[in-house]
Amino acid sequence: MAEETGQEKTEEPTSKRLREAREKGDIPRSKELTTTVLLLAAGLAALLFGGQVAIQMMAMMKSNFALDQAAISDPSQMVVHLVQSLVDAFLSLWVLFALLFVAAVIGPIALGGWNFSAEALQPKGSRINPLAGIKRMFSLNAVIELLKGMAKFFLVGVVAIVVLLMDRPEISSLAKQNINTATAHAIEIVIWSFLLMSAAMILITLIDVPFQVYSYNKKLKMTLQEVKDEMKNTEGKPEVKGRIRQMQREISRRRMMKEVPEADVVITNPTHYSVAIRYDADRGNAPFVVAKGVDFVALKIREIAHEHEVPILASPALARALYHASEVGEEVPVGLYKSVAQVLAYVFQLRRYKQRLESEEPVAPTEDEIEIPGALRVDPE
Incomplete structure (x- = not known):
């Protein structure tokens, strides 16, 4: 409509426009925020529970490699052993899965809140329209996504190089350690390196979140004529008129009491x-x-x-x-x-x-x- 009337969208979106956008599933989201939360959650989970999980998984693997000929030859015993192994694996990993699940839920709703829209699930021709796809490829958002991808690659690469340089003496000493000590030490180095690289994503997130909010508000901005038309249409509804009259009476009563x-x-x-x-x-x-x-x-x-x-x-x-x-x-x-x-x-x-x-x-x-x-x-x- 702004293009048709030649008016610029200078007015902030009204509550009605924001509500309608949410009903359509159009809410501000940051993929970088979701990714960062997931990566940090995975790193923290590995740091806090990785040792315990590793011990339990190693015990399960030893049990799996300690089968005798009789057990291997008996299908019923193998089924029981397989079920027991799956149960042990679940008991070992459920804490990690639970933390990742919570992070996967919190990450998307941290910006924009919880929202379910059936309209967003409906098929749209524009999603499979090749012309629309080409237009999206060369849009401003596509350029910004490319820049974010390059920034992520650069940051993660720099952090990885710094970590390797800092941990080079420890990495070199792994060959002189026994297998158990070297494995535990290597896992610790990997976890800390993963956490530091995940933390680097915070810088991208701190830029992306305000940008997504700005882009969302800019997209929903209205022309002055749109605001006037919305007010005219809204105030014409009986329930809105009744609410306005009620508010006017309340304001008048308060003024009167003074x-x-x-x-x-x-x-x-x-x-x-x-x-x-x-x-x-x-x-x-x-x-x-x-x-x-x-x-x-x-x-x-x-x-x-x-x-x-x-x-x-x-x-x-x-x-x-x-x-x-x-x-x-x-x-x-x-x-x-x-x-x-x-x-x-x-x-x-x-x-x-x-x-x-x-x-x-x-x-x-x-x-x-x-x-x-x-x-x-x-x-x-």
Whole structure:
């Protein structure tokens, strides 16, 4: 699509594009990482358990070469001996096989994680298309693979030469040792040489892994138009719209709750409704609603108001009227000016009393004293 529109792929891949790529089996992988893990695991396994395995295998071989004429002539004994030899070989080698199996599993998933895709197993014509094959042979990836192969050959060769030069005296002394000592010493030299050559692969891996991640992200990059089209298609789905609305409500509720401490009063129906009111002369001539809610949200509004010492006045009829006739951030309806003014007058007098500016504590208006116009009155549910 980028070629068709002439746009460059400058945008990072979206989570949807990454998810779709994984579903197709397209994930970042490093063959060098897998190879290095396997080689190091094999070398460490040989170093840790090689001696024990060698002793067990030598004992098994001695047993196999110590058969008498009667055993050789009896097929049943030979079958039993063969089965026993296979069991002994398995018991000797199972630790090595287990470590190699774990390494073979960890190596591929170390980059990109575990992923199974049935789509990746499906046959594709491009895999057997000779033109596509020729194109891959002369692609940038092919050149990079060639360079990596040359680098591996060079590094391993250099390490092998260095090891031979360092171990030359020990290798020369093997001829002067008895067979058992020389064999054990030679195996030790081979194992350490193998480990050092495997360690050289780490340098290639340290370069290859970041490169594979970079190449993968670059391949999945999108044009700005692709990002816009994806957002348009995604947001059109009902479940996505519902999730967006839910997130918007949550953000709005959190913002609303932050305004409660700034309210002058919270008017409640103690069991269901809470409406927080504030009067700011700089904003306008009428008080406005800073927060409102029912049930759980109403309870949270009351809790926040209590924590910040915002006055709470129980007036079920006024709370219901304000909740149904006003919106957060808007001025209270004109029909409720007088009712809200009665409440605010009490609140401001109470504030002055607490500041010791008035000698008598004001009395809160009762439910009967707060008048609600019939058109705005809401009956209890």
